[in-house]
Amino acid sequence: MSWEIVIGLETHVELATRSKIFCSCTTEFGGDPNTHCCPVCTGMPGTLPVLNQAVLEYAVRAGLALNCSITKYNKFDRKNYFYPDLPKAYQISQLYLPVCRDGAVPIKTGAGEKTIHIHEIHMEEDAGKLVHDPWIDQTRADYNRCGVPLIEIVTEPDFRSADEVIAYLEKLKSTLQYLGVSDCKMQEGSLRCDVNLSVRPVGSAEFGTRTEMKNLNSFKAIGRAIEYEAKRQIEAIEEGKRIIQETRRWDDNKDASYAMRSKENAQDYRYFPEPDIPPVELTEDYLTETRQGLPEMAEAKVERYQAQFGLPAYDSEMITGQKALADFFEAAVVLGTPAKLVSNWIMGEVMKKLKDCAMEAADMKLTPPTLARLIALVEGGTLNRNTAVKVFDAIFAEDGDVDAYVREHGLEQVSDTGLVQSVVEAVFAANPKSIEDYKAGKEKAFGFLVGQTMRELKGKADPKVVNDTIRTLLQEQ
Amino acid sequence: MELNQLTALQLGAAIKAGEVSVAEATAFSLERIQAKNPENNAYITVLEEQAMARAKALQAGVSDAVSPLYGVPMALKDNICTKGIKTSCASKILGDFKPPYDATLVEKLDAAGSVTLGKLNMDEFAMGSTSETSFYGATKNPWDLTRVPGGSSGGGAAAVAAGMGWYAVGSDTGGSIRQPSSYCGVTGMKPTYGTVSRYGLIAYASSLDQMGPIARDAADCAAILDLVQGKDPRDGTSLNGEYGALSAGLTGDVKGMRIGIPTDCFGEGLSPAVSKAVLAVAETLKSRGAVVEECSLPIMQYVVPTYYIIAAAEASSNLSRFDGVKYGWRAEGFEDLTDLYNKTRTEGFGSEVKRRILLGTFVLSTGYYDAYYKKALQVKALIARAFDTAFSKFDLLLTPVAPTTAPKLGESLSDPLQMYLSDIYTVSVNLAGLPGISVPCGFDEHGMPIGAQLIGAALQDSKVLHAAHAFQLDTDFHKKEAR
Numbered sequence: 001m002s003w004e005i006v007i008g009l010e011t012h013v014e015l016a017t018r019s020k021i022f023c024s025c026t027t028e029f030g031g032d033p034n035t036h037c038c039p040v041c042t043g044m045p046g047t048l049p050v051l052n053q054a055v056l057e058y059a060v061r062a063g064l065a066l067n068c069s070i071t072k073y074n075k076f077d078r079k080n081y082f083y084p085d086l087p088k089a090y091q092i093s094q095l096y097l098p099v100c101r102d103g104a105v106p107i108k109t110g111a112g113e114k115t116i117h118i119h120e121i122h123m124e125e126d127a128g129k130l131v132h133d134p135w136i137d138q139t140r141a142d143y144n145r146c147g148v149p150l151i152e153i154v155t156e157p158d159f160r161s162a163d164e165v166i167a168y169l170e171k172l173k174s175t176l177q178y179l180g181v182s183d184c185k186m187q188e189g190s191l192r193c194d195v196n197l198s199v200r201p202v203g204s205a206e207f208g209t210r211t212e213m214k215n216l217n218s219f220k221a222i223g224r225a226i227e228y229e230a231k232r233q234i235e236a237i238e239e240g241k242r243i244i245q246e247t248r249r250w251d252d253n254k255d256a257s258y259a260m261r262s263k264e265n266a267q268d269y270r271y272f273p274e275p276d277i278p279p280v281e282l283t284e285d286y287l288t289e290t291r292q293g294l295p296e297m298a299e300a301k302v303e304r305y306q307a308q309f310g311l312p313a314y315d316s317e318m319i320t321g322q323k324a325l326a327d328f329f330e331a332a333v334v335l336g337t338p339a340k341l342v343s344n345w346i347m348g349e350v351m352k353k354l355k356d357c358a359m360e361a362a363d364m365k366l367t368p369p370t371l372a373r374l375i376a377l378v379e380g381g382t383l384n385r386n387t388a389v390k391v392f393d394a395i396f397a398e399d400g401d402v403d404a405y406v407r408e409h410g411l412e413q414v415s416d417t418g419l420v421q422s423v424v425e426a427v428f429a430a431n432p433k434s435i436e437d438y439k440a441g442k443e444k445a446f447g448f449l450v451g452q453t454m455r456e457l458k459g460k461a462d463p464k465v466v467n468d469t470i471r472t473l474l475q476e477q
Numbered sequence: 478m479e480l481n482q483l484t485a486l487q488l489g490a491a492i493k494a495g496e497v498s499v500a501e502a503t504a505f506s507l508e509r510i511q512a513k514n515p516e517n518n519a520y521i522t523v524l525e526e527q528a529m530a531r532a533k534a535l536q537a538g539v540s541d542a543v544s545p546l547y548g549v550p551m552a553l554k555d556n557i558c559t560k561g562i563k564t565s566c567a568s569k570i571l572g573d574f575k576p577p578y579d580a581t582l583v584e585k586l587d588a589a590g591s592v593t594l595g596k597l598n599m600d601e602f603a604m605g606s607t608s609e610t611s612f613y614g615a616t617k618n619p620w621d622l623t624r625v626p627g628g629s630s631g632g633g634a635a636a637v638a639a640g641m642g643w644y645a646v647g648s649d650t651g652g653s654i655r656q657p658s659s660y661c662g663v664t665g666m667k668p669t670y671g672t673v674s675r676y677g678l679i680a681y682a683s684s685l686d687q688m689g690p691i692a693r694d695a696a697d698c699a700a701i702l703d704l705v706q707g708k709d710p711r712d713g714t715s716l717n718g719e720y721g722a723l724s725a726g727l728t729g730d731v732k733g734m735r736i737g738i739p740t741d742c743f744g745e746g747l748s749p750a751v752s753k754a755v756l757a758v759a760e761t762l763k764s765r766g767a768v769v770e771e772c773s774l775p776i777m778q779y780v781v782p783t784y785y786i787i788a789a790a791e792a793s794s795n796l797s798r799f800d801g802v803k804y805g806w807r808a809e810g811f812e813d814l815t816d817l818y819n820k821t822r823t824e825g826f827g828s829e830v831k832r833r834i835l836l837g838t839f840v841l842s843t844g845y846y847d848a849y850y851k852k853a854l855q856v857k858a859l860i861a862r863a864f865d866t867a868f869s870k871f872d873l874l875l876t877p878v879a880p881t882t883a884p885k886l887g888e889s890l891s892d893p894l895q896m897y898l899s900d901i902y903t904v905s906v907n908l909a910g911l912p913g914i915s916v917p918c919g920f921d922e923h924g925m926p927i928g929a930q931l932i933g934a935a936l937q938d939s940k941v942l943h944a945a946h947a948f949q950l951d952t953d954f955h956k957k958e959a960r
Binding site: 042044045047048049078080082084087089090141268270271272278 | 556557558564566571574576577578580675676677678679680682683684710711712713714790791793794797798799800802803804814818838841842843846850854
């Protein structure tokens, strides 16, 4: 029998507001334990939450960009449960009236285009962190993250493959970054994704029993976890077993997931309307203003890059795939660098480096003026492209002064035809066999002679000068 | 000068006039506390040294410009957070919890030159109508030490009645200021929900809780509210409005004021002595030109269950944070996290608090939410609407505060349901978010005080105080002293 995988996602995104959702503490990641908190976010008796209006604004922006309808009458609800990382013993969230509903996200995969539907987006507060210290066998609570604003984006069960999930998450991440709503760093936990997955026979109209997977810390892990869980469920069903509705934890080191808790004896969260936060009503004017205030998004940039800079569609899509790359591109172009050259460098060296270093474009230290200068040196003939790549490799990690680096390392391109000619003559003298080969019609010998010459000149020669000189001298032989 | 004869405003005036020093007034209160607290247990914490030091510091600042209550010694219910001073909610579970912050109300009183004498006894977490559920022992009624002072702000009402401070600040979730004020023969007011910031009031039921004054008379209550009311950026439920002019509105002129008497509040279960004394208030106001008329408020039959569902539901959530993990008291000898929670909460909460947490947990549970909590919210909206209708005809409603005068110690707790039913006249005011005041209006055959309640429309606190003040101009029930 052939099986269809059905997936729905719940994505938690930490919002990039300066202060927390219900107090004025910073949302900055890290910090010594319990230094980014106050009586409000640690839930001290008598304190009260006051809604940070920026959180609502960010959530509305996300909703508008993801084509949701926005709830005008907004309320919060309490989700009650005991855990030491939740100092009030309830999380302020939204159950009954989520801020956004019914969104749609277009995605592209190798299999084609598709729309993923968003069920809802709601606002809530993050919990703290428990850190177990095995040396003293104690668990300690760090409340720095308590009250960091989150939106939870819940999709319909629209995904049929890991590819679609990754494409959606890439799109979501890019959109939220363009909006300035979140930095979406999975490694810092500002984007966290739970995967709800079930399988059913192809053609079946009913859903199978689903499981929920947590602790997925990278897109790679999500892809592997989906593959693992689909296989596990299919095998189980084929063996005649029943799938248990449960929460499973992905273990990235073991490449496997484990049951955490069964949903069948799930906690009762006893949701009820949060009495400490009065309802907030959004006006049509507010929504119009917010919609008009949305920044230029990727789709619009793709169009503009083609029209304004004459970039190919492929380049435009690649560069706008990440807001940080698009920003980088635009900043370099503003400095007068030809757009296509910037695009080539970004799609080539920059993206390769980011991939090799497993780094987010947003964390890149290299600045647009540095790349612009590097390109200018190549264009002006001071560096050949190969040397420029070496310079790029050397300064990528920490950024730096391109001119100083070239000077210090003596990398200026050799365009002195007299010098090149004397080196070529020496190479000819040392390789008479190659000259014969060339004359006999072996074009390969030409390349060998170029290589030898470049090696003698430590790769700094202008390749065009070397080629021209060798061709001229060969004709003279 | 007979200090004890003075109201808070009169003492404030005497301090301004240099007739009495802040230290003299403070020392006077502290002596009374020392003498009477062992018998009535109104205070949990007495801040002797702190209060005297504060009094001396304040004396240097006396001037014509200071607030009318500058230098007047007072006390706070022990669920109001005071920076660095034990705030216990009269519960074992909070242990010696010292909040690292003051309630907004405390900051405001502090800025107005108040002297805090100490923290007052109460029912544990403000849950109770007798002040007997305190971990620190029951408070006793200064009029008769074998009787309860009412609750949950029983410590405040007893302290003011016994002259152990000129005024107190209590909290009122279902009558917790008004009912003990009535039992102790003092004047206590629950202002409109949202007019006094709740920041720093340890929550019982967030949508109903409101702090307010317990004092000698309505004029003192107005002066206190003028100091503490106002929008607070730290409390999202606090209301914008014009504040600070309640005292100025007390002219005594109630000509043409329309007062409704809901007959539903004078039926079965009401003691004849209370009924008679409360109805006499109408006569007094009538003699000053008010227009009194009977009316009907049939929704009253639903208010007690509605209140106990909503209050318990919110309490079950609000009190979850007391788990032994972060502050307060923690049980010893636990096996794991769940055991820590279970032992701490089993040993740390008293039985009335547990009863309400269980009730609240039940009504919020899946499968029961719609039948209980959701329905209660709907009835709450109907109650507010019924009052709106009433206030389209009347400026104020006059009702009893409680069906009887103060019962004997130990009588009420044996039958909690009966105790809940006695909240019938007060809880509706919280459910509708209205201002209500309890004014002394007589004594029963045992010489125990009786209180009458005046209820106003939302944000009509000034009318409530105005009528109460007018009544007190013609009567002296509020001037009678407990033994």
